[in-house]
Amino acid sequence: MSYYECMAMSPIPIRQQTRAVVRSLLAQTAMQLFAQKGFDETTVDEVAAAAGVSRRTLFNYFRTKEDLALSGLSEQGEVIATRLTDRPADEDVWVSLRHAFEVLDEIEASPENRLEIVSMLFDNESLRAGHAEKQARWTNLLAPLIEPKLPASEARSFEARAIVGAAITCLQAATEEWLRLRGSTPLFDLYDTAVAAIHASN
Amino acid sequence: MSYYECMAMSPIPIRQQTRAVVRSLLAQTAMQLFAQKGFDETTVDEVAAAAGVSRRTLFNYFRTKEDLALSGLSEQGEVIATRLTDRPADEDVWVSLRHAFEVLDEIEASPENRLEIVSMLFDNESLRAGHAEKQARWTNLLAPLIEPKLPASEARSFEARAIVGAAITCLQAATEEWLRLRGSTPLFDLYDTAVAAIHASN
DNA sequence: GAAGCTATTTGCACTTAGTGCACGAATGTG
DNA sequence: CACATTCGTGCACTAAGTGCAAATAGCTTC
Structure with a gap:
């Protein structure tokens, strides 16, 4: 088998891996x-100068400047998704989502850095917007995973999207509040408050 | 009283009004x-050319190109807010929100145009992001209005934000689904389905 | 009507994000 | 060594957005 035939077959060649490493370094x-x-x-x-590459190369790794700051969010989404698939099939949707979200506490950098990073994300308008969009992408990722848990219905996939969207909104609201309180209350305490609030029927 | 003293006092002078008209014309x-x-x-x-003004003037009326496409959303948010204040104080929060949102059906342009506009908003990435952000601003606008309706609590304003955010998410999900169905199902039927889905406890 | 104040418009030069293209360097292959 | 391919890079270009200063138009006062 020739090298290029091999390259065409193997799904994760060395090149891809080094690329991922460089990408991560640049984002850092x-x-x-x-x-x-x-x-x-x-x-x-x-x-580019700080990373020791040319401006053009930077744009080979990241589509936009925003992506440099938000690429972490995509990865987080994927981690949440894999964690979600590990939950038992008959578990309540909201419980599964809550457990899946909890990986954020494990993943994220040191608490001080976390506050700093989140501050930055919310300070800048276009970053806030990109942040909101990235969370919308999470919906695409997570909704298909919880759809099987819902009772049969013609609009089940739509319902799944609504539920995931609402859960992400709770997480978003909790993060904002957590930022406002400068981290004094655990993020997931706030998340639980938010979920309880939208479930309470006045 | 001199003219300029008068100008300084009157809060909504003619200048402001013409400015609003021009702005609306430009957006159109x-x-x-x-x-x-x-x-x-x-x-x-x-x-700018089509509107018969200079590029620079356009940027005097709109901060960014996105704003040209999204300024309508801010206005919608304000209309929803005023409608929300007209709801009875003891009405259920979700019912009030649903009624307030319904002005969208009255406000928006002809149904065909509406599909066209919404399509445009969702086709473009930065517009989708801006859209998400604008809806987050609606939260700032609407949350204080429903806060008094909630039972007393130390975290009441936070809960209000979570509820409004979730309701807007339902509206967003409904709009996406409405777009996917190319308008064949009324938007608010979809909205009700979404709200019911997030309230159902599996 | 003349003079004057002010908001608005506009042109111009400038910075920055992002793209297309083509050339050269690095790397691994036969 | 001759090779294909990918990768990094420089260069020229478009388009968004900003700061500044001059011009202009609207209105008032005299």
Whole structure:
């Protein structure tokens, strides 16, 4: 078998892996600068220079400047998704989602950094918007996974999207409140309050 | 009293009004072009030319190109807010919100145009993001209005934000589904399905 | 009507994000 | 060594958005 035939067959060749490493390194460098100088005050050229690559190369790894700051969110979404598939099939949807979300507490960096990063995400308008969009993508990822848990219905996939969307909204609201309280209350205490609030029928 | 003293006192002078009219006209022109050629394929210069103003003037009325397409959403949010204040104080929060949202059916343009506009909003990534962000702003607008309806609690304002956020998410999910069905099912039937889904306890 | 104040418009130069293209370097293959 | 392919890079280009200063139009006062 020739090299290129092999390359065409193997789904995860070495090249892909090194690419992933470089990508992660670039994002890390960028986040450091963003945290230090602020997102708007940091130019892509500065990030490229700090990482020791050309501006053009940076755009080979990340579609936009926003992606440099938000690529972590996509990964988080995927981790949540895999965690969600591990939950028992007959578990309540909201309980499953809550457990899946909890990986965020395990994944995320040190608590101080976390506050810093979240602050940055909410300070900048386009980042807030991108953040909201990324969470909408989570819905696409997670909804199919909880759909089998719902009672049969013609609109089941739509219902699944509504539920996941609402859960993510609770997580979002909890994160905002957590930020406002500067981390003094555990994120998931706030999340539980939010979920209880939308379930209470006045 | 001199003219300028008068100008300084009157809170809504003629100038402000004409400015609002021009703004609306500009947005209208832009939306026409966006619907015709697509958002990304239309440059700000083209919009300015079509409206008969300079590029620079356009940016005096709208902070960004996105705002040209999304300014309508802010207005909608305000209309929903005023409608919400008209609801009886002892009405259930979800019922009040549902009634307030219903103004969208009255406000929006002709049904065909509506599909066209919503399609445009969801086709483009940055517009989707902006859309999500604008809806987050609705939360800031609406949450204080329903807060008094909630039972007393130390976290009441936070709970209000979670509820409003969830309701908006249902509206968002319903709109997506409505778009997918190309308008064949009334938007608020879908909205009710979504709300019922997040309230059902498996 | 003349003079004057003010908000608005506009042109111009500038920064930054992002893209298309083509060339050269690195890497692994036969 | 000759090779294919991917990757990094430079360059030129488009488009969004900003700051500044000059021009202009609307209205008032004299």
